[in-house]
Amino acid sequence: xxxxxxxxxxxxxxxxxxxxxxxxxxxxxxxxxxxxxxxxxxxxxxxxxxxxxxxxxxxxxxxxxxxxxxxxxxxxxxxxxxxxxxxxxxxxxxxxxxxxxxxxxxxxxxxxxxxxxxxxxxxxxxxxxxxxxxxxxxxxxxxxxxxxxxxxxxxxxxxxxxxxxxxxxxxxxxxxxxxxxxxxxxxxxxxxxxxxxxxxxxxxxxxxxxxxxxxxxxxxxxxxxxx
Numbered sequence: 001x002x003x004x005x006x007x008x009x010x011x012x013x014x015x016x017x018x019x020x021x022x023x024x025x026x027x028x029x030x031x032x033x034x035x036x037x038x039x040x041x042x043x044x045x046x047x048x049x050x051x052x053x054x055x056x057x058x059x060x061x062x063x064x065x066x067x068x069x070x071x072x073x074x075x076x077x078x079x080x081x082x083x084x085x086x087x088x089x090x091x092x093x094x095x096x097x098x099x100x101x102x103x104x105x106x107x108x109x110x111x112x113x114x115x116x117x118x119x120x121x122x123x124x125x126x127x128x129x130x131x132x133x134x135x136x137x138x139x140x141x142x143x144x145x146x147x148x149x150x151x152x153x154x155x156x157x158x159x160x161x162x163x164x165x166x167x168x169x170x171x172x173x174x175x176x177x178x179x180x181x182x183x184x185x186x187x188x189x190x191x192x193x194x195x196x197x198x199x200x201x202x203x204x205x206x207x208x209x210x211x212x213x214x215x216x217x218x219x220x221x222x223x224x225x226x227x
Contacts, residue, residue: 003024004019004025004030005054005058007019007022009054013046014051016030016031016034019034019052034052041058042054042058043055044077045080046105046106047079047090047091048106048107056073071183072094072104072191074219074222075183075193075219075222076092076105077219078218078219079092079193079215082211082214082215082218083211087198087199088197089107089108089195089196089198090106091103091105091124091194092106093193093194094128094190095125095128095132098139098143099119099140099141099143099145099146100119100143100144101122101128119140119148120144120148120157120158121154123178123180123194124180124194125140125158126164127165127170127180127182128191129165130162130171131184131192137162141155141158165180165182170212172205177203179195179208179209180192180193181193184222185222195211
């Protein structure tokens with residue numbers, strides 16, 4: 001179990017197959033170690049139930065480990081509970097730097113490690129900026145403009161979406177049928193979630209708002225109330 005704990009601390013999040021390669025254990029050995037770590041509260045599965053990562057408590061003892069923004073663990077658990085069994089994808093995103101957005105957890109592991117290249121095209125970015133002080137939002141927009149070149153029309157449309165997200169505490173994308181919602185974190189860190197249909201799914205905004213309502217009942221301090 002210790003060798004798996006060390007691998008998670010230095011290389012996580014990882015899949016069970018990657019743990020086999022990192023530790024030299026066979027499949028059953030990895031399964032038993034992961035199950036034990038989860039039962040002790042040292043590890044957990046990320047969204048999508050494919051990758052394993054240390055819990056916040058364990059991360060405190062592994063300063064060199066790959067950490068995630070505070071409160072992401074609580075958000076992940078609430079999202080996973082609510083979307084279980086449904087054809088729904090979810091992402092948790094944060095502001096990774098001036099004018100930069102990154103997905104920190106996702107039901108699709110391949111997208112979790114990717115940064116959005118088009119900051120002004122991302123509804124998650126607009127939602128995140130709507131929940132921070134205006135002067136900080138302006139700095140992000142300026143940084144994104146500097147790295148993207150002359151995108152005045154796109155930037156102006158993005159500012160409109162930021163305002164809309166601030167008024168509604170969410171942003172519904174009719175074309176893509178996606179709902180983005182900011183999280184109210186205890187530490188003031190910037191987090192937002194995106195809910196979107198899976199393959200073959202066709203959902204309206206009321207369906208996703210209802211899901212957010214279920215999450216709010218699980219973690220009322222994290223999820224805003226949508227009127």
